[in-house]
Amino acid sequence: MDKENVRFYIRLRTALGIEARTIHDELYTVFGDEAPSYRTVARWSHLFREGREEVEDEDRPGRPVTETTSENIEQVQSIIDDDPFVTVDELQEQTGLSHGTVYRIVSDHLKLMKITARYVPKHLTDFQRAERVRICKENLAKFERGSWKLCDVVTGDESWFYHKQTGRKLSNAAWVKKGDPPPTIVRRSRFAPRTLVCIFFNSTGPLLIHYVQRGQTIDHEYYIENCLYPVINEIKSQRSSFGTRSIKLHHDNGTPHFHQEVLNYLESEGITVMPHPPNSPDLAPCDFWLFDLIK
Template structure:
């Protein structure tokens, strides 16, 4: 009830919903309402609702979903997040149906599987992610044209054969038909590394790593020289005033002294990228998955075939998709802040409010 009053107060003061989530999390910690429930009540109060109490439900009132039982269930969940509904029902002495009612409708909880993340972040790493997200958002808010001047890039391996995802290999079938089967497969050893740089308007520069070469500081320095030439030819407006910003990750070749001195010598401004953050790197959350998705499940017998197919997919991406990518980048900074620096992909976070 207290949290609903807080939400109502924030709506009256025209505070954005994502900020309300942050405030409630800071104030109530583990006892905070789920984000889904916060957005639900925020919308109700926004539509003119004044009452903070639950709506009356039709039918016979439940004798099991009492405040005492709700508190018992809540305490058990807080103590063991993996406890089952049957175990809770047996310990509290209520039916499984009543227990499910408390879980779903009273506490607003559901059981979900743990998601894989690149790394279990420590406090300092989460703080760094938040700092970069806040700093980047502030700069974009101060300069609406800033993201249009950013050129971002990275490297990735493209394989001669990459395994299809579950969704790609799924098929329609009749109830009586046997389930489709497929053999377990692995990625091929034939592969080539693709380096791509792009901005708001599309691809600026791409190249493939020569066979036998590694991405070291000397190679990446040459890439930067070729990138500058590509900017001069393809983005003369950015080149003329040297108004472009470079964004890349923290790979050793990217952050080497040799490369940093070259960028400083040419007055190239770089945008910060927090470590262990592919969810906030446009190449990782947009470009590379988009290229590779259609290549999965296809076999290429030679390096040249891999290169041709990769370039075909790269050139097929329309300009509007790149524009959406940069808009999504801003939303991801907001999600990172709402999530207190933790990974947020797969979480139900609405930043459009």
């Protein structure tokens, strides 16, 4: 049902002196529920009696009905290319387009989605990236051959837990193509009340959750006495028949972790230390999964 044809019919019947109620009944008989309401018929009938001849809608001020033009799409794309962290509200302000139009351009035409930036401690050199690949492949090959088993892996690390979360991750969300990796932002220190916690776990659950007293520094002696001793004792209690046999310890390259006395102690207990690439917390389960989940 074309609305302009309906209006032309209303105009014709009005010119013949037919009342709006009768015109509406005629339209309803033909079109049923798709017919215009009586109020609409009466309004157009009144306009035609007042001398209006056009059946088309008058031009209305404001934005055009169709705003997803190629020019607008290119404009939005250019702004996002300059600043991938720009918000929809900022795009709306800079382009003059409606909120809905901006969102349609971004999601439907540019195929972008906004995800939160991932914090990284530092940017890696080419050599460090190559080492990441090499070490990961070597570790994976041992699991695939069956010489290493996931149930024998113990992983642990320390992390600061702030008593109150400040800031919002949404402020770090940026537009990226679907399937592309998230952007990265270097984390900055925040001076707020916090507690240092050491956590170790394996495939069955936690082995140790240790809260470090305020002002205490974790050196190799503290690490052995308060972390490794309790963890190894817990392993022995859970594996009374096997003890620490075949156990693989995965921790990062923190200074206390690779002190010679720490390595000697782990060797004396028959524990193998899994190699870990430098500056790669995203490859440690505590960092890329547990701590992020808790925080």
